[in-house]
Amino acid sequence: MTTQETRIQTPDLVFPTGFVWGAATSAYQIEGAVSEDGRGRSIWDTFVQQPGRVVNGENADVAIDHYHRYRDDVRMMADLGLGAYRFSVSWPRIQPDGSGAINSKGVDFYSRLVDELLASGVDPWVTLYHWDLPQALEDAGGWPSRETSKRFADYAAAVHDALGDRVRNWSTVNEPWCAAFLGYASGEHAPGRREPAQAVRAAHHLLLAHGLATSAMRAQRADSRIGGSVNLYAISPQTGSEADRDAARRIDGLQNRFFLDALLKGEYPADVLADLAEMTGFVQDGDMEVISAPLDMLLINYYSRFTVSGTPGGAASAAAAPTGTGSPWVGSEDVSFVEGGRPVTAMGWEIDDSGLHELLLRVAREYPRIPLVISENGAAFDDVVGADGVVHDRERLNYIDAHLRTCHAAIEAGVPLEGYFAWSLMDNFEWAWGYGKRFGLVRVDYETQLRIPKESALWYAGTIRRGGLSGPAE
Ligand code: FCB
Numbered sequence: 443m444t445t446q447e448t449r450i451q452t453p454d455l456v457f458p459t460g461f462v463w464g465a466a467t468s469a470y471q472i473e474g475a476v477s478e479d480g481r482g483r484s485i486w487d488t489f490v491q492q493p494g495r496v497v498n499g500e501n502a503d504v505a506i507d508h509y510h511r512y513r514d515d516v517r518m519m520a521d522l523g524l525g526a527y528r529f530s531v532s533w534p535r536i537q538p539d540g541s542g543a544i545n546s547k548g549v550d551f552y553s554r555l556v557d558e559l560l561a562s563g564v565d566p567w568v569t570l571y572h573w574d575l576p577q578a579l580e581d582a583g584g585w586p587s588r589e590t591s592k593r594f595a596d597y598a599a600a601v602h603d604a605l606g607d608r609v610r611n612w613s614t615v616n617e618p619w620c621a622a623f624l625g626y627a628s629g630e631h632a633p634g635r636r637e638p639a640q641a642v643r644a645a646h647h648l649l650l651a652h653g654l655a656t657s658a659m660r661a662q663r664a665d666s667r668i669g670g671s672v673n674l675y676a677i678s679p680q681t682g683s684e685a686d687r688d689a690a691r692r693i694d695g696l697q698n699r700f701f702l703d704a705l706l707k708g709e710y711p712a713d714v715l716a717d718l719a720e721m722t723g724f725v726q727d728g729d730m731e732v733i734s735a736p737l738d739m740l741l742i743n744y745y746s747r748f749t750v751s752g753t754p755g756g757a758a759s760a761a762a763a764p765t766g767t768g769s770p771w772v773g774s775e776d777v778s779f780v781e782g783g784r785p786v787t788a789m790g791w792e793i794d795d796s797g798l799h800e801l802l803l804r805v806a807r808e809y810p811r812i813p814l815v816i817s818e819n820g821a822a823f824d825d826v827v828g829a830d831g832v833v834h835d836r837e838r839l840n841y842i843d844a845h846l847r848t849c850h851a852a853i854e855a856g857v858p859l860e861g862y863f864a865w866s867l868m869d870n871f872e873w874a875w876g877y878g879k880r881f882g883l884v885r886v887d888y889e890t891q892l893r894i895p896k897e898s899a900l901w902y903a904g905t906i907r908r909g910g911l912s913g914p915a916e
Pocket of ligand 1: 468471616617620673743818865872873881
């Protein structure tokens with residue numbers, strides 16, 4: 443065996459045995475088949491039909507047709523050697539109007555998907571809510587209404603009852619920050635409302651939904667592992683000035699601590715409640731105990747760092763919304779988001795793996811004893827198919843490599859990090875950005891639905907096979 447072969451087979455950075463190597467998607471972004479087998483309408487079906495909501499007026503009626511191609515997609519996952527696949531269940535497939543009778547054809551689809559994954563050696567990780575609220579529930583008030591939390595618990599229990607015998611790992615709500623503040627404050631996401639006070643109520647009810655669902659699922663089975671997924675950012679003040687430091691405190695409060703403190707300490711941070719002033723008062727007795735019921739793991743989605751300034755009108759960062767929207771930063775609308783001087787992805791998001799390191803150490807220190815999983819991390823770039831038919835996406839590969847190195851360093855430093863899911867397995871419908879932003883490890887030709895693993899996918903497959911990273915970072 444040559445030295446070269448030895449080096450390839452024995453990675454320099456070995457991850458612990460049992461580390462979960464995965465990739466993630468969500469229902470609305472990939473499934474298509476929006477009117478099939480009794481699926482009801484979701485807020486995204488309504489939103490994409492409204493002019494000006496999505497770049498180029500695109501929608502996900504067909505998306506990448508995963509609903510019909512799931513068997514081939516699972517085979518591809520197995521070929522890549524994925525240990526786990528995180529997908530979401532579409533609530534309106536299970537309960538077309540968000541409550542009442544279960545649509546058995548909807549349940550059957552996910553049941554077949556789970557069976558296919560298990561038969562292929564890929565562990566299914568289910569997310570119960572990745573933003574596709576049944577339209578009927580939005581019509582009844584949406585997430586600003588407390589009732590929606592209760593409906594969610596019933597839906598979660600129905601899915602858990604059907605799949606809990608085969609699915610061990612569960613995530614309740616994905617990124618409640620986005621669902622609440624992009625959905626109800628800025629209006630960038632469905633349902634597109636711009637009602638800041640309602641957005642804060644929505645955030646509370648998404649957390650309450652998580653808590654109620656967790657208790658309902660625990661009552662069904664003791665062996666399920668349950669967590670919630672939060673999107674955390676590293677946050678830096680632009681300068682050491684008091685105004686900039688206060689801006690960082692505010693954004694860290696709304697983005698990170700509001701959710702972490704509620705889930706893991708059973709309280710909202712006092713400074714954030716003060717910033718929100720009269721937009722509070724929705725917490726009822728017992729809510730915080732429900733929200734902070736013990737979790738088996740915390741799922742973290744990490745993409746970037748924000749650099750913020752308390753001086754309005756600073757040099758705006760490139761990471762703007764694609765459509766005309768308001769501010770998601772309820773009560774802190776004057777904070778400016780400025781460029782931090784790092785390279786950016788096609789989303790304009792600054793690439794900063796040190797931010798992930800910082801966050802992992804912080805979460806492990808401030809919220810100890812909870813196992814962590816990176817449930818999303820990845821990057822959009824303007825991929826080109828080379829003359830050889832391959833997408834040589836070195837930038838994406840380097841992004842994931844750098845963030846995995848950070849994960850390894852965090853584990854070495856004692857952080858209880860148990861797994862990593864790349865976002866995304868395949869190119870897909872990127873919400874208000876439509877199909878223009880490609881996050882996939884696998885390229886999808888939207889005309890033919892052909893899937894072609896990019897260089898990053900092949901590299902990730904090798905990383906999984908070796909159980910770690912070889913060679914120096916580039
Ligand atoms: C996250 C979402 C996911 C995808 C990535 C890029 O906020 O959870 O659906 O859009 O961003």
